[in-house]
Amino acid sequence: MRIHTDLTPAESYQDVVVLIDVLRTSTVAPVLFERGLESLALTPSLRSARGAAREGWLLLGERQGVPAEGFNYGNSPAELSTIDLRGRRAVMVSENLPRWLSNVAGARQVLLGSLYNAAATAEVASSRARDSIALAGCGFEGEPDLDDALGAGLLAAILGERLPAAVRSGATRFAISLLRAFPDPMEALWQSVSGHYLRRVGLERDLAFAAQVSVSGIVPRLVEQREGAGSAPLYLFAPADRPS
């Protein structure tokens, strides 16, 4: 088994890939399922998202950190953790994670991982991987960012305990060393570019929310790719079954 890390996603993946956007999409996705959401679609296309909304899906997402006009909710895990979403479907558009979905969609298993669901993600990833687990940080505007690098480090450290014989790439060891340098994850989120951005728009509470470690057992998994409005893809996620 190999554990590989990309601080921004590579062109494509084969086996298991964990897409990591700690601030905020891979933190908010498990929150939505905790609140009772039935189905979550992610898309980089505003048009495709609005098309799904016309079919009754809740429209979630952000432009520059806050909800876009006509959206039901933004992308704030702190806000969404208080909403009742039982029986609802939602489509989420954001400027960061969704742009990478076409890179990862060809992998055998695509999971969304964060600090918030780290232990469960490591459990699902290690039980489903045949020969490799890739940890892919979404970064910020195409560059590596500290929140996702730390998330990759935490996932790699837990995977290393579950799979002690696994070969860890150089970037994986790099990510693990960050974890040692930031014993309090909040410090890393505070210093990340994404964190600066959220602080500027008054969303400090999302940093505190996303800094929680392994409190969720839900691991969103890509289950279907569907054509949305304007031929842009909708990527459908559902909670992965946990190994028994």
Added chain:
Amino acid sequence: MRIHTDLTPAESYQDVVVLIDVLRTSTVAPVLFERGLESLALTPSLRSARGAAREGWLLLGERQGVPAEGFNYGNSPAELSTIDLRGRRAVMVSENLPRWLSNVAGARQVLLGSLYNAAATAEVASSRARDSIALAGCGFEGEPDLDDALGAGLLAAILGERLPAAVRSGATRFAISLLRAFPDPMEALWQSVSGHYLRRVGLERDLAFAAQVSVSGIVPRLVEQREGAGSAPLYLFAPADRPS
């Protein structure tokens, strides 16, 4: 002015690029000039290096951390800091930095930077740049490594003081945040993959040497690209003139 960081080098560069291999080539290069070396050639090609050696150049370098057979010296800054090199020319081959020289050779100015010559490198880079300074870590076996990421962070922090209006990319801010996380550079070198590798072959003293900050005023600069034996290039470096 823009300050950009690549944790491993990009395909090509335009203006000023600082190639960073803290452990060890961009640390050892200023040491060689301090010891009186007249001209330093770097090459990824063993054949090309041996060709230069037949013409009287000292042959320096490593395979797996230690000097290769028939070499005059290895790549250890601690060792080379005690040798008299006055009036000599040397060609150095190593497994890490030289492989990236073809990526950077097209830039207007190519400098070698490390913790050891950080302040001087920032001074030369900021005085010579027209619109951008790229900090390119060499990493380890093609992946980001902590020694070079920290070196980029230190250079970026000093450049930020010299050029307060410069735009810093996301990865640059990422690198600067590492600097805050590792107030003692030795800790980062110790945890880096390159550092592990050197410790395994008994070269801990090179970590301590490379952890020294801004003690050298010498900034190696690419001055000529020459065809060596077997058509492989030799990249010639000389100390950059410091701005007066």
